[in-house]
Every structure is written in structure tokens, then in C-alpha cells.
Amino acid sequence: MGYSPHTEAQREEMLRAIGVDSIAELFADVPSAYRFPTLNLPHPVSEAEILRELQEIASWNAHVGEYTCLLGAGAYHHYIPSVVPAIVGRSEFYTAYTPYQPEISQGTLQAMFEYQTMICALTGMEVANASHYDGGTAVAEALIMAYNVLKGKRRKVLLSPTLHPEYREVSRTYLRGTGIELTGDEDLQADLDTLQAKIDPETVCVVVQTPTFLGEVLDPRRLRRLAEAAHAAGALLVVAVDPISLGLFVPPGEVGADIVVGEGQPLGNPLNFGGPYLGFFACRKAEVRRMAGRLVGQTVDAEGRRGFVLTLSTREQHIRREKATSNICSNEALNALAAAVYLACLGRRGLRQVAEVCYHRAHYAASGIAKVPGFELLSSWPFFKEFVVRCPISVEELNDRLLEHGFIGGFDLSRTHPHLGQAMLLCVTEMVPVPEIDRLVRVLREVTR
């Protein structure tokens, strides 16, 4: 079926109005040789043939279903129960775009509300929004929110050097041109005491991550002291956190964090080559009007029945224009839904079990690797599912060898942390079976002999 938005008569009328004789004349600036160039394309093939070709190309990928994945560094391979894609894939959720009209979208709105409620329970905070794009943008939004909570009077943000390097980069990109200075992470070896000593009356907020980018779990008592130091100076504490780790460790809300953010991908979302992911964001109720993003609230209708609606939308850009809390007018609804289904499916005990298995397997792997000649465990700190080892050969070469043996190797820290030498950040989740850890240790011994 042809689709003609305009009739010939209408086209001629428009051409007359702008004083042009033909449509071709509008393209006079494009040299004729470039107007309809011959494209070097293969001959058309049938659906069956093209599918075969695409599958062949797809098989070049080393994917986590086939390889054992030791790569983390912000994106994590955890088991996704079958119920998650089954529910997320329902057309009521899957095909709807910005489904926020309360009259027709109670299901979606209720799912968002439950997601927010679970993020609050997980982080120990009072309010959570319906999500941001990913962990990095959630951190950046937290900085803007903290700046606005302090009414734009302060201009210094302290970033921990152990905050994910990409979160630090995204924050700098986001805040470029605002006049807000992002500092504290110049020396990657500086510790928390050094960071805390930099808090002054100009400080908007301090941002830390736990477990840190290198896997260290920060002592909750130490975090509480940091929160107190920040609050004493009138500044806020922002904590980025791995949501799976909260199955085991003290939530940041209990140690005085004002804003808690993080990458929500580990909660029921596949790795997907880096996206779409999910930034979760939670804060205290007193500051909810400074929070960016969508927020679903529970209310009652005219007949007193429970219902769900977008709430506090007046903060948002489509209503408040340039005075909005953020230029973000969107969220990752489907990914947030996956996180909600995942959390509901696992429950409190299930999440704890996942976290425990990660913890024990990561420590088992670390102790095994530390005994391989030439390898040195650099993580002297308490860690969760990631740890650092120094390697006897270059990480790049080692990862090539590991790939030959069916392992996707760890994150090459020589790219981001050159002072550690040829060091690798290894991640062991519940998806790495114990026999695979034993095989990894044998392979490491073999390829570095």
C-alpha cells in the first residue's frame, strides 16, 4: 500500500509558495554524482539465507551462555529466573511506550510503585524514583540534586577515587559548564581519610561507592563517620552501591547516606553489550522535590479505591521547562520492571543466598589464584564478589589465553589504574560453578608456566 501524505496538487502549491519549480531543484546544492550514487550491495537473498548469514555472524560473539564470565567492573552476570523475561515480555508491558495515563495503565504504574518500594527497602531510604538510564547517570543526577538541595550556593563535589572511573567521567560530562568543581579523585591511591579531610564549607556532597570499583566493601562504621563529617559541614553523602551486595551488607540508608544510587542491571537484566541498563535512585523524603525523574505514587480514586499515578510531575521538564530538577524526562521502565520481578521472585532470603554464594565463590577463587606462582592477590581488604590480582604476564595476553580456554577474563586495570601494574579485576558471581573455579586455577597455572 502506498502512503502519500500530500497530493500532487498540494506539492505544486507548496513549490509555488516558496518559488521553486520542482522538488529536484531543492537538492541543487548536492552535486549530482552524490544524489543517487550506486551502492555496492550484495544481491538480495531469501529470508532463510539471510537468517543463516546473520546467525553465522552472531556466532562470532563470545557470550556468557557459552563462556565462563569473570568480567564485572560495573556490569554483572547473575542468574535471571525465567519468570523475569516471561513477565517483562508480556505485550502489555513490552510494547507500551510511556504508558503513564492512570486511566489505562494501572498495571504498569503499580509495577513501578512496587519497584520504587523495593529499592527503598533495599537501600534503607524513604523515596525512590522510577529509575534513570544507568548507574553513571544516576550518580550525575545525584550531584545535581545535592547542588539544588543546597540551593546552588556551593560549588565543590568530592568524588572518591574508588568510584567507578566511568561514573566519574559521566559526572564530569554531565556537569560541564555548570561551574561545579568535581575533585577528590586526582590521586587514585588516596584513601577515605584524605577525601574526608577535603570536606569544607564549599562542599556540596561527597560521593563514595561500596563495594568500591576495586571490590572493597567499605566498613559501615567508617561510612557513618564520613556521613557525620559531611553533615557537620552542611554537605550531603551520596553512596553508589551494588544492589546484590545489599543482600548481605548494611544498606547505605542506615549509615546516614542522603542519596543512594547505583547500577540496577544486576537485578534481572542481561548484560546486553552495555545496555539498556537501569539507574536506581533513592533519597530522603524531605528532599523529594529536588529529586529528578519520574515518581509513581499511591492514591485513592473518587470512590476511595486504591490507585497509582505519576506524582510530583510539576518538577519535571514537560511542565516546569528550564526550572525543572533535571533535563531528564524519561526512565527505564522495562528494566525497572525486570528488577522488580527479580526482587519479588528472590525475596529477602533469595537475595541473601545469591549474595552469599557470590561472596564465598569469589573468596574461594581468590585464595586459589593467590597460590598460583607469579600471581599476587592485591585485595587485602574485605571484598564482595570482585578482587584484584597482579599477573605475571600482561593482562591483555592473559585474557587472550583465557578466552582460548573458554573464560572471559577480568577487567584490565592497567588501562585505568596503571600504578597497580599488570593487574586484573576479577568478578566471580553465582554463575561461576566451583569446578569452573578449579579449572580456572589450573588454566592460569598452565598458561603462565
Place this chain on the structure above:
Amino acid sequence: MAYRIPEELRYSKTHEWARLEGDTVVVGITDYAQGHLGDIVYVELPEVGETYAQGDSFGVVESVKATSDLYAPMSGTVLAVNEALVDDPAVVNRDPYGEGWLVRFSVSNAAEWDTLLDAAAYERLLAEEEGGH
């Protein structure tokens, strides 16, 4: 619908009212403003001691429909804010010229009083705005 426009007050084009009391000025939003905003759910007020020039935004009023800036009708320093609005912002709807006042400023330039609209001029402004709808 007729909106109340008390004779003794002066008005800004952005729908704030001002009442001189000695060398201070009390500021609120007009009956017309509260009527158009609808149910007010939140008022963000400045801190005592903050200084604003005429026309500066000194706070925000949020209704179920919109969030709007509040503009200082005269230059001055905040002497007091209406704390009662924190718990019950709907007072602004019920009594915009009385219990629903927002801020008391010290007056730093008394001449600015005469730059504001009197009741008759404000009524004409409303007639124009309503006519335009």
C-alpha cells in the same frame, strides 16, 4: 468569576501583592493567582536574612497543576516567612491576603512602591489576561 483585589494593596504583573507596614513589606500571591493555580500543595520559602532585588525569584509555589516562581515585588531582606505554610500550604488558597501571606521583607528602596500597580491598574491587567484566554 470575580477575584478580590483589596484597595489598600499594591500588585505586581506576576500576581504578587504587597502591603507596606512601616519600613517593611508583606508579600503574598493574589486571589486571582491562587484561583488559577488550583490546590496548592507546597510552598518553598526563602531563608530569613536572604536579600532579593525587585523581580528576583524568592521562592516557589506548587499546585496540583504547576510549579511557579515567586517574584519579589520590592527589593529587600527577608525578615520573616510564614512557617504555617509548611504544614498547611492550602491556607494560601483559603486566605491569600491574610493567613496565607508568604514573606515579610525589609524595604531597601521605598520608591519601588510606586512602580507597583494599584488595585485599579491590577484589575485592568486581569481584564486583559482574562480577555486573552
